[in-house]
Amino acid sequence: MTTPAITANGLRKSYGDKVVLDGIDLTVREGTVFALLGPNGAGKTTAVKILSTLISAGPGSGEIRVGGHDLAADPQAARAAIGVTGQFSAVDGLITGEENMLLMADLHHLSKGEGRRVTAELLERFDLVEAAKKPASTYSGGMKRRLDIAMTLVGDPRIIFLDEPTTGLDPRSRHNMWQIIRELVTGGVTVFLTTQYLEEADELADRIAVLNNGRIAAEGTAEELKRLIPGGHVRLRFSDPHAYRTAASALGDVAQDDEALALQIPNDGSQRELRSILDRLDAAGIEADELTVHTPDLDDVFFALTATTVPAQTTQPKENAR
Numbered sequence: 001m002t003t004p005a006i007t008a009n010g011l012r013k014s015y016g017d018k019v020v021l022d023g024i025d026l027t028v029r030e031g032t033v034f035a036l037l038g039p040n041g042a043g044k045t046t047a048v049k050i051l052s053t054l055i056s057a058g059p060g061s062g063e064i065r066v067g068g069h070d071l072a073a074d075p076q077a078a079r080a081a082i083g084v085t086g087q088f089s090a091v092d093g094l095i096t097g098e099e100n101m102l103l104m105a106d107l108h109h110l111s112k113g114e115g116r117r118v119t120a121e122l123l124e125r126f127d128l129v130e131a132a133k134k135p136a137s138t139y140s141g142g143m144k145r146r147l148d149i150a151m152t153l154v155g156d157p158r159i160i161f162l163d164e165p166t167t168g169l170d171p172r173s174r175h176n177m178w179q180i181i182r183e184l185v186t187g188g189v190t191v192f193l194t195t196q197y198l199e200e201a202d203e204l205a206d207r208i209a210v211l212n213n214g215r216i217a218a219e220g221t222a223e224e225l226k227r228l229i230p231g232g233h234v235r236l237r238f239s240d241p242h243a244y245r246t247a248a249s250a251l252g253d254v255a256q257d258d259e260a261l262a263l264q265i266p267n268d269g270s271q272r273e274l275r276s277i278l279d280r281l282d283a284a285g286i287e288a289d290e291l292t293v294h295t296p297d298l299d300d301v302f303f304a305l306t307a308t309t310v311p312a313q314t315t316q317p318k319e320n321a322r
């Protein structure tokens, strides 16, 4: 197994007596997208700032490793492996997109020729050739974000932190950004993303952690998280009323819709529970005309986990599935 791109144990940070991160553990596998989700003020940006060496972790934090380097012992080496874009963007509005890129190439000590070559290639890749000679302040939100990512890639980072990369973008620009992120990952880059958009995490992330009240309220794949909360069910529809009634009695505790000849059975979406329903139908010699599995969407999960009345869960998602 390869070394994870990022690991953090017991990450803590307080401002005065306000505890922002209360001991969070994170592991991000290489070449994957990890999404840190949370409501406003949950501490997402703080976590990104610590992991990307912009601020130090609080006292009592455990070991943090980024790109294989211990952040406390060798922050410089970790810094060389990462790129950061987002709320604290490096784009200078007063100079052109191209000049921003060339400046970045200088910062990375590329030769003049190499800097120009990389700049031209990235401007092309991020569809910024036409705008290259215009001041960055004239760019749209989507163009600025693309320039920001292009600037980050000048240093050829293996790990990229994207802090709310699509906040404020229109749907088309958001989809463009998602495509860019997917291409980065296809190229082997690890992406650590923060977002308030559940749809974004659902679309992009291999794993999602929900941050709430300074702790990880839950972590897993989108599917695992959706299974954490009630509301999932299997719906069976029949065309034959006799089969419908036989199924209802074979399955026992089910909600019946006599008009639609449909049965609704509470289910966590797991293969085991689904098999048990199918086995009972088989044993009764009945076949449904239609079977659909409904899992709650990530919105349901987010609201359930970040509601103030819900206590933090720190165990593995699968064990909390029911």
Ligand SMILES: Nc1ncnc2c1ncn2[C@@H]1O[C@H](COP(=O)(O)OP(=O)(O)OP(=O)(O)O)[C@@H](O)[C@H]1O
Pocket (backbone or CB within 6 Å): 015, 020, 038, 039, 040, 041, 042, 043, 044, 045, 046, 047, 196
């Ligand atoms: N430098 C600072 N000094 C004092 N408090 C701070 C500082 N930086 C952040 N905080 C506080 O820490 C908490 C977490 O902030 P953070 O920016 O990490 O949240 P976030 O999850 O990124 O929120 P958002 O989605 O609104 O960006 C907030 O209550 C914020 O006010």
